[in-house]
Amino acid sequence: MRLADWGYEIKEGLAISFHAIRANKMRSVLTTLGIVIGIVSVTLMGTAIEGLSRAFNETVSKIGADVLYVQKFPWFDGGDNWWKYRNRKNIDLRQYKMVRDQTTLAAAVTPTAFAMAPIKYRSLSSDGIFVIGANDQYATTFGLNMEMGRFFSQAESNGDRPVVVLGYVVAEKLFPSESPLGKNVKVGTHTFRVVGVVAKQGSFLGMDLDNRVVIPITNFLQKFSNNRRGLSLNVKAADINDLENTKEELRGILRKSRGVKPGVEDDFAINQQEMFIQTFNAIGGVVAGIGLFITALSLFVGAIGIMNIMFVSVTERTKEIGIRKAIGAKRSTILFQFLIESAVLSLIGGLIGIVISYPLSLLINQILPTSMPLSVVAIAIFISLLVGVISGFLPANRASKMDPVEALRYE
Amino acid sequence: MQPVINIKNIKKTYIMGTVEVNALVDLSVQIHKNEYVAIMGPSGSGKSTLMNIIGCLDTPTSGLYEFNGINVSEMNDNELAKIRNKEIGFVFQTFNLLARSNALHNVELPLIYAGMKKTVRHELAEEALRHVKLEDRMHHKPNELSGGQRQRVAIARALVTKPSIILADEPTGNLDSKTGVEIMGLFNELHAQGNTIILVTHEEDIARHAHRVIRVRDGMVEHDGPVENRVLPGVHA
């Protein structure tokens, strides 16, 4: 058969499909409901996974792939050991100093602690700001860029100077029309002088990384906390390929400084990105698992629906099939015609699904930095076509095998 | 000359549950180019079964059927579809037009299945509709046409591929007698233009338009011969 013939058959098939679907609008739309749900779920899953991986990549660069976090709690452990971790000895500045003085493999070390506090400049204020205490190495450790001004210096950090570095959003809120540099702001009840503003970082898992301020750690400990929770020590390896050795060295120093006896397990955790990767993959896996389950289930229901309605359609149009056969339609022509019809039906469901998904993907964007990827749209279209063809096959096959005489006799 | 239709000792048996119905019993017939044949017989005598076999819509249970010298019994489904498309124009008692398509598209349909280009298709379909004097009804759907007009569309559809034979199974059965006569006038004209026509009827008046009559009874040919008292072409009723 020549290619051109298929062209006419496709066109004719499409024309017939649109006629048939338009003649039964309500029935057609209801039939595609399963496909609609399936496509909504597959596009949202794709969007969420895309968002997760984007968030992941952004986070990796934000927190640096080469940073080790010494903390009481391991990042990724279930709740069973919570009390054990909580009751561990706090990490304090003395341990920080030992690490700083003894490490040979670290490029930068900063202790950090945090609290929530309001921040005020003249009549403008902002509540629930994440206040971080750190040393001058903080910017180096986390690879921060400055929007304006500078990060506080070692002298300022060691001398407990009341200086503050603002996150981008904080600076925007408090200083809508003037430069924040050199201005005095109130963090909680204490006055700090602004020395710099960090460049915009964006958000991660709904947490605004720009809605925070950084002050010297000793200052922080005096004014915001008596170190009830303990510190986190953030150690940037000089060479990312030497991360494991850096970790081992760090472990040694900490065991010594915390007086852990040989043979006793660590009473601290050294957290790192790798765990992030694993957790991200785990979250991604869960999203994909749930998404695939809903998708598969609803596509299956959708496929059954389409198959059912196509059987009805074939039966209703038995006479038409007879007429077409009598004037020369081949089996393949009829098969093709009904396959096109069920593919179009399913595709309509798919397109409705995509249209519904779009605003929902904007909702996901509130939590994860994402937009509906074009590839997901393409996959959704492909899937709905595929489901249409598969579910249309049996009805189309029945139509194509009809005996023309019997079909013509059908009333 | 080689006949267009050469049927020898064909048999058609339907099995209804446990009962065998012999619709055709050892039937033989030959039809040549440009013949105008009426098949007559009582209801249930096997006329439609014979037409369906001639029109390649159905195949005989046994016996030989050659179409233009080609053995049809050995053809597969695709080849039969091709013959139906190119060589046979079928006209039915109940018109059998596609309800959702207008006259033009109905007439075009066999050409689509023949894989013709749209411009050529349009031209041929319009020509066929002009032939049956329906050029001003081309964009009407079947339900906007009278019975006679619908049958004209069906005839145009049968004509449009310039088939070897035109088969009409009781083409006037659903029409009033005046319209029936008009339709017969059209068949006469087509025959005069060189077409081969086989039509089934149980009305003697209709059969008198043909040149040859084959009388069928109980699935067998009872009589085969020229028509007496023939209605002359151009003389209506």
Ligand SMILES: Nc1ncnc2c1ncn2[C@@H]1O[C@H](COP(=O)(O)OP(=O)(O)O)[C@@H](O)[C@H]1O
């Ligand atoms: N599909 C079928 N199944 C069973 N019996 C059939 C079928 N088609 C026709 N017959 C039987 O075959 C015989 C001839 O039918 P048909 O050719 O339609 O007669 P006619 O057109 O002369 O009225 C009848 O007895 C009819 O009941």
Ligand SMILES: [Mg+2]
């Ligand atoms: Mg009959």
